[in-house]
Amino acid sequence: MASKSTRLGRPPATSSAETRGRIIDVARRYFAELGYEATTNQAVASEVGITTGAIYHYFDSKLEIYKAVLDEVQDRVYKRFGAAERSADTFVGKIEAVLETAHELNNDDPSLARFLGASRIDRRRIGELASELGRGDARRSEFFENIVDCGISTGEITPGDRAAVLAYIHAFTIGLTDGLSHDQRDHRQALDGFKLVLEGKIGRAEPGAAQWSEEVSAIR
Missing domain, CATH: 1.10.10.60 (Homeodomain-like)
Structure with a gap:
């Protein structure tokens, strides 16, 4: 007893x-x-x-637990992302620092990325989760918008390419989280490939410091 x-x-x-x-x-x-x-x-x-x-x-409920988990994951991720973003002064530098931090986080605790990936699937099936995940989407969008705006101010991105760059970052980061968080080797290779694009080393006989906007235009 x-x-x-x-x-x-x-x-x-x-x-x-x-x-x-x-x-x-x-x-x-x-x-x-x-x-x-x-x-x-x-x-x-x-x-x-x-x-x-x-x-x-x-x-009070499973939904309340879910909300607490989402808040905790978001806080942990963006605390680290924020520190990484502040460590560089350019668009390329900031994005590379954030992606390296994402790789470290996935290595330290894979459940963070897996939770975020699973949450996007759950949202499409369970209506009561949509508003909660919408808050997370807004936080992610604001974070990367600030980085892209830095790139505009430094001349790395032309203002007319802002939406395209944001869409490209969104597609890559979602794919990285949802599709590759289970395998650190694949995760690493995807990051390295993205860096090659960032640094203008794809499709060039002599890799150079091409503008990010030129790379986006070539992809579109």
């Missing part, structure tokens, strides 16, 4: 904040691997070491 009582509420010798953080960590892995619908509060609670009922001391 004593062993059962210790499972009520949070695990012994842990704080409420620690238990909440553990729920988020475990739920992120489940959402990443199984998706929203197949993930159950019971499974998450069992791995955390609490009862299913106790999970409601921390979150």
Whole structure:
């Protein structure tokens, strides 16, 4: 009986904040691997070491857990991305720094990218997730818009190519997250290939410092 009582509420010798953080960590892995619908509060609670009922001391519903996971993932990713972006002064430098950080994050914790990839699939099937993921889309768009605007100010990008460059970055980063986060070698090769395009080394007899806008125009 004593062993059962210790499972009520949070695990012994842990704080409420620690238990909440553990729920988020475990739920992120489940959402990443199984998706929203197949993930159950019971499974998450069992791995955390609490009862299913106790999970409601921390979150009102599975949707609330999902929101917390999304916020935590976004905060972790963009804290690192922001530091990387600030480390360079050019468009090419900023993008390369951010992509290297994405590779490091994927190596450190693959569940981050897998969760984001799974979330985009879930959004198309589950209406209640759409508004939450819309917030994440807006954050990503604003982040990369600022980098592209830096490129315009430095002369690396012509203003007329702004939308095309943003669309290209969006397509690449989504593909990197959704399609290659499971394999670090493929992830690395894709990044290296993107860098070759950034640096104007694709389709040139003598690689040079071509304007990014010229590369975009060649691709379109």
